[in-house]
Amino acid sequence: MAVQPPQTVRDLRRANRGVLLRRLWFHGPLARQDLINETRLSPGAVSTVTGELIEDGLLVEAGTLGSEGGRPRVLLRVDPGARQVVGVDIGETRVRVELFDLDLTERARVEVPLTPGQHDPAATLAALAEGLAVVSAQATAPLLGLGIGVPGVVEHGAETLVHGQTTGWRAVPLVRLIGEFTELPVLIDNGATTMGQAELWFGAGRGARTAVIALLGSGVGAALVLDGAPYRGVGGSAGEWGHTTVQAGGRACRCGSSGCLEAYVGAGALVDRYRELGGLEPAVGEEAALAAMLDDPAAPAARKTLDEAAEYLGIGLGNLINLVNPELIVLGGWAGLLLGAEMLPRIREAAARHALRHPFSQARIVLGELGSDAVARGAATLWVERFLSGGGVG
Template sequence: MPERTLQTVRDLRRSNRSLLLRRLYFGGPLSRQDLIHTTSLSAASVSNVVADLVDDGLVVEAGALESEGGRPRILLRVNSSALHVVGVDVGETRVRVELFDLDLERQAGTDLPLDAGGFTAPEVVTRIRAGLEAVTGAAAPDGPALLGIGIGVPGVVQHSPDAVVHGQTNGWDGVPLERLLHEFTDLPIFIDNGAVTMGQAEMWFGAGRGTRNTVVTLIGSGVGASVVTAGSPYRGSTSSAGEWGHTTVRVDGRRCRCGSRGCLEAYIGAESVIARFLEIADDPAVRDAADEESALAALLARTDSAAAREVLDDTAVHIGAGVANLINLFNPERIVIGGWAGLMLGSALLPRIRETAREYALHHPFSQTRITLGDLGPDAVTRGAATLPVARFLAAGGTRSRAGAQAAPASGH
């Protein structure tokens, strides 16, 4: 009985710390009185937990507010400089590694290109290692400790218990990525699908903030989505939900990289958009561009080209039809178009995308859905990856994870 009581007290303390940390993280700065009014905790509990968090260096004072007829109210916030965290975006053409403070403000970063055909597990691991060394080397030697590494990858991520990645379009079949990374680091590693990490970033800090039912789409070389329902990503039975790019938009249509035909990705993914244009127009600015981002930018700049206008209009129509399918299936409050290619295409084509979605979606759910671009730019996957260790940290009441501890499923706040 005493052991059970101790465990219950320990759990209650962790739960209270988590509750107050999350309130301060997402809503701060707040006073102790604010925390009492917005939680179910007593004044004594708030006072004791806040004192613990201040003693641990996780919460600091952030000024004061004058009050009528009484003492000023001291404001509190999470100490953003208490810890650092690393976010990694494993793209199909490069690996981006960034160092963040606890508020997920960027401190350092590096991009490491992948050679053509270089999307192999050893190549990716090598670049993650080099990126980690670069960004941690840029930090002060006596600076904040590292909370962990969050990684967003293309493909399906399963935890059994270590993270294993399945990527049909890039030839990854059960790659034990977490185990490979632990060969050179003892830091806690948190791995999830890149669209899910980007979705969490947009839900925490960007275009999805304040909503509970939102779809955040990622359009890059490939295409994916994070379907957030009741504040948490819908994952399906084996974590493969959200493969929006591999929904069929044309039976017997264009060949997709996954091997099937008529997938949405074969019409709106950057690689496919560029290929479709070059099939009908031999444009040196697009054909000879240094990378996909440069090629897509050159294509979007060709406003004088009938071929470019045709391909881009067709791309907008397919994005709009795909968005209509999401509206009809999930009835979201908001659909956020993100990813580096999604932001480039959306900036030029959003009116046409909305027009097509209106045409193909059911009228009432369409009228309840806002279609918008992501707020966080092309770095959203990296920042979203960094939310993975931060989410675990907040859920644990400010207790750091052990090396090898995996991420809890991403969720809203």
């Protein structure tokens, strides 16, 4: 076993800074005595490190608490204005770029549309550069970096590569290409994974240890959380739920296979099925078409499309329940939220038919709470997590 080098005083100080920053970010405001009690750091360490963090402009006072027989206790919190971060959601129809403060409160937003069906990396990068220029100009604090959620598999190695089989992206060196128009450091992850991180920190997934956060949009994916940590698999492709088979020899999928879940419940697949049944003119886009189905659910084309969607979603969710045995499934993504708002009881009923009774009884199926910015906000957490763990260095 490799021998770990001894920690230096500098390493210990940085680790202590990280411990206190994380505690205050997630649970603050807190008094110094609370930090001593909750982190088990010594009073001297807490006093010294909080003093450093205040001097660095990362902590601020947030009022006082009365104390029996003594001086009021000063509450501390992380200053949300000390740093900012950019989060990006690269979708199939648009690129969404958002500016957040350290509390991950949105400060600016730009959406740049993409031509439907055209997924050339150059066009995506041009849209990203346009949005980044707009939100960066509105920054009022140093930027930690650029966090990005993408459709497809993200390979983290000597170089970060994005593989998008449904979009035609083959080992796209996205970080290197982005470096051609910005000096900001870049972190990238799958969009379902970043959405899952956001729901775990701020939304429906708070407190869950074993969960699945399902993303339904133009494509379909999922973030798997096992024992409180995201599970990515050996090559980063865990969570490609949309390309699990729900019908042998079924409909053709964009990935080149057939019978995939995405071919039945992805927004594009639902629109195609609705059109096939005579539901609308081909010029209507995915979001408008899905809204039209939900606005007129009694119409034959809408009823059949939505009935099928509920059943296949139930199959997909039942498979997840049987395989992962989660305590929680969060249904998100713009299409998932639209469908779930109207159909969640039907989706639950279908899942119950396709899951084993006992694991189904242990799983709650709920809607995501963060809306359309969950992927971008989750991407921003990549940098906030690094900042907190690193003791506020950066």
